[in-house]
Amino acid sequence: MKTVAPFQIFGFDHLTVLALIFISVLLLPWLLLPYNDKLKYNLGNLLACLLIFNELAKPVYYPLFWPESFSILNMLPLHLCHLSSFTIAIFLLTKKKIFFEIAFFWGISGGLMANTQPDISLGFPDIQFILFFFGHWLMWLGIAYSSIVFKMRPNFQSLLKVIPISLVMVVFIYIINLTINFFALGNPANYWYLINLPGGTNITNFMPSPPYQIPFYIIIGIGVFFLIYLPFFLYDRKSKQR
Secondary structure, eight states, X not given: OOOOOBOOTTXXXXXXXXXXXXXXXXXXXXXXXXXXXXXHHHHHHHHHHHHHHHHHHHHHHHHHHOTTTXXXXXXXXXXXXXXXXXXXXXXHHHOOXXXXXXHHHHHHHHHHHHHHSOOOSBOTTOHHHHHHHXXXXXXXXXXXXXXXXXXXXXXXXXXXXXXXHHHHHHHHHHHHHHHHHHHSTTOOOOGGGSSSOOSSSSXXXXXXXXXXXXXXXXXXXXXXXXXXXXXXXXXXXXXXXX
């Protein structure tokens, strides 16, 4: 039986899956633009259901198939990308803009970090490799679908709303981590990587040990939020000058 090679950051498998993700999340919604609104809404609802099902299923099948590495307590859907999947799903079902705004900033920033610096050990075709990138692809597809099909986009007020929400969530998630680890053996909870730094090669390799990495998370996160919004800011300013 052929063994699966260790995951290599920006190796062939990694670059290939990144290219497929970027191309497909932009192309698929664009191909649906000529179709009627009923089909677009129905497909949006279906995508929302897939997003929710995928996140709720992870705490079940990860501990079931890999009990030596995962438990329900460390697979609760509380990481940034998990919450982004839920919020974009809620937007697709309700069309309430605040959920799109949260998912847009959280999903793109968290997804960029996760997809370019994934916390996985084996490359393709390892099932964890496939599941990891499938989940993040699905999240980005939901955001792109909302942006392209339903013509949603953030504005500066969106940025001002999402930053304080994110800061409150840092405190909330940290308390959840501490609570779980107080009652459970082995300190299983590490949501948002607030308790321990993520494994693998990533930007946190240059950060201080927990909890002193948290201010760096906040500074980098807010900086990435502004970078994500920058193209919209430049576009709006150019439009006003015309």
